[in-house]
Amino acid sequence: MFASVRHLQPRPTLDPKLLAQVRPIAAASSRVLPVVPALQSLFGPRGLQRGSTVRITAQRGSGGSTLALTVLSAPSAAGHWCGVVGMADPGVAAMVGLGVDLRRVVFVPAPGAAWPSAVGELIDGADIVLVRCERPVTHPVARNLVAKARDRQVTLVIVTSTPEQWPLPSDVELSISDARWSGADGGYGHFVHRRAVVSASGRRGAVREHVAALWLPSSDGDVAVAE
Amino acid sequence: MDRLVALCCPDLLDEGVRGEELRTFATLCQALGELCPWVEPIRLGIAVFPVRGPSRLLGGDAAVLAAAADAVSRIEPALALQIGVAPGLFAAQLAARQGVIVEQEGLLEFLSPWPISVLARPELASVLPRLGLRTLGQFAQLHHREVFGRFGADAAICLQVAQGKVGELSGLRDPSIGRRLRSLNPTNAPLPSQATFLGGVGLADERVTAAARRLQAQLGASSVMVGYGHGGRSPIDQARLVPFGSRPVVSDNTAPWPGQLPSPSPMTVFSDARAVELRGQDQRPITVDLAGLLSGAPATCALNGSMQRAVNNWAGPWPLVEQWWQAPRQRARLQLLLEPATAVLVVFEDGAWWLEAVYD
Incomplete structure (x- = not known):
């Protein structure tokens, strides 16, 4: 009985010129880093968020480095600075094949025990930082780096060979399960491509469960969706 | 050993209560940075930089010293400054004390008259003069093995310093100086989040x-x-990794990956x-014969000798003919697929196999 008639009136519309002024200058897309087409299905509609953590779990030699540098390729090509810590002997030709713009990537190949401070410095400088963990990372170190990355809106890509090496859950978890090379045959041929099954999951619904078969890399040296 | 310019400001060596010395030293290092990008603070009041580049630019070591002294006097006209050039950090600091320029060839001659005490090793400074060795030149005559056996590893390094073989001595650098200078540096303050609008790239x-x-x-x-x-995707043979801030040495045979595969x-x-x-299968070593075939x-x-893995498949070998104008290097590459799914590249040379690359 106290229902107001005001509810029934149409809401006043804002002047389009005023709307254009109050709209934020930085579009929502600037909170997202670009992703190469082959990985888009893994990252889902939210894409590669700034300030998030991506963990790649793969046995040594089964494509973890390739997948990690593929994540870096589109941002580096778009002009974002990338840092790579702990990848001791990176293959330049392979990175070029993946489309990584090497002029935008800063490598700290062998920081030794100083790796957390190397990551910390690069979080201050770059937009996306890749860390290859050789041995288990302690809880406080991991928490500090994740907090600093979130604070600076820097995406952290962590490459581990077992999930236990990185103690924190991450926003996007990628794992390589079934990797097979084809092309070599009893002395004939050469490695042509590797088919790998990559599964994506994540916390807080950041990524829905998704499995993709990828050429990691394809015969052209880049990463593509298989079939 | 690079020849280094060493600058020493005696007034700044000891820190006062107000921390004014650290600030002066920081501005001084920054001013020198315009002369050479590789200025290294060693400890409060002492900084070095390599002389080679600036010397080529300005036309001689003396011109570099003049330019550095000029840069310092523009900031602090009244500041006392000692400056010199010598190969290696240790000799450069001594050269600064005397204000001399020491060439590579003149290093031993320059070092030899200095007393043992300049090494800042109390044990050596007390024992060696009693043995009749009063100068670095006399000390340098000793044998490495004897010094190592009697005085230990650190003294052996001192000996190499005295002999002009090594330029650095532990204790010359103050490890905290970089951190302390950084704490003053205003560009170190946390910056606002990434600018994505105009001028963001710069x-x-x-x-x-800075990082x-x-x-x-x-x-x-x-x-x-x-x-x-x-x-992007320009030709592979030009790509290489170089230390940040340097230019690559043009050399064709050190390319990380010649792209031959x-x-x-x-x-x-x-x-x-x-x-x-x-x-x-029979545990016999596999080799590559002269015809380029696997045995x-x-x-x-x-x-x-450890971490043995089964070979699931392989491709090759491909003989590599390199540098045919020099002594021939007989090599052959082989791609291996190891259990469970690791792909590697090995190379055969001089009767042995070497792991060259992993397709990670």
């Missing part, structure tokens, strides 16, 4: 340069690498030699 470049420089100060100049002369290329290319053992089918592959 800001990002500055940030990453890389800090890392280089902490871990060494060659610890931070960046790709050179390369973007068909695509795709391996993701990890080892810079150091890692021996592997390749054996057949048998590889069955197992072991790195450093």
Whole structure:
């Protein structure tokens, strides 16, 4: 009985010129880093968020480095600075094949025990930082780096060979399960491509469960969706 | 050993209560940075930089010293300054005390008259003069083995310093100086979040340069690498990693990956030699004969005699003909697929196999 008639009136519309002024200058897309087409299905509609953590779990030699540098390729090509810590002997030709713009990537190949401070410095400088963990990372170190990355809106890509090496859950978890090379045959041929099954999951619904078969890399040296 | 310009400001060596010395020293280092990008603070009041580049630019070592002294006097006209050039950090500091320029050839002659005490090793300074060795020149006559056996490893390094073989001595540098200077540096303050609008790129470049420089100060100049002369998908043979802030040495045979294998290329290319053992089903070592053929089918592959893995498949070998104008290097490459799914590249040379790359 106290229902107001005001509810029934149409809401006043804002002047389009005023709307254009109050709209934020930085579009929502600037909170997202670009992703190469082959990985888009893994990252889902939210894409590669700034300030998030991506963990790649793969046995040594089964494509973890390739997948990690593929994540870096589109941002580096778009002009974002990338840092790579702990990848001791990176293959330049392979990175070029993946489309990584090497002029935008800063490598700290062998920081030794100083790796957390190397990551910390690069979080201050770059937009996306890749860390290859050789041995288990302690809880406080991991928490500090994740907090600093979130604070600076820097995406952290962590490459581990077992999930236990990185103690924190991450926003996007990628794992390589079934990797097979084809092309070599009893002395004939050469490695042509590797088919790998990559599964994506994540916390807080950041990524829905998704499995993709990828050429990691394809015969052209880049990463593509298989079939 | 690089020849270094050493600057020493005696007034700044001891820190006062107000911390004014640290601030003056920081501005001084910054001013010198315009002369040479590689200014290294050693301790409060002492900084060095390599003389080679500025000397070529300004036309001689004396001109560099004049320019450096000029840069300092513009900031602090009344500041006392000692400056000199010599190979290696130790000799450079001594050269600064005397204000002289020491060439590479004149290093021993310059070092020899200094007393043992300049090494800042109390034990050596008390024992050696009693043995009749009063100067670095006399000390340098001793044998490395004897000094090592009597005084230990540190004294052996002192000996090498006295002999002009080594330029650095532990204790010369104050490890905290980089951190303390950084704490003053206003560009170190946390910057606002990434600018994505006009001019954002310049800001990002500055940030990453500052971060890389800090890392280089902490871990060494060659610890931070960046790709050179390369973007996107231009030809592979030009790409290489170089220390951040340097220019690559043009040299064709040190390219990390000459791109002689068909695509795709391996993701990890080892810079150091890692021996592997390749054996057949009968445990006999596999070799490559003169015709470029394998002696048998590889069955197992072991790195450093351990971590033996079964070979699932292989491709090759491909003989490599390199540098035919020099002494021929007989090499052959082989791609191996190891259990469970690791793909590696091994190379055969001088009767042994070496792990060259992993397709990670």
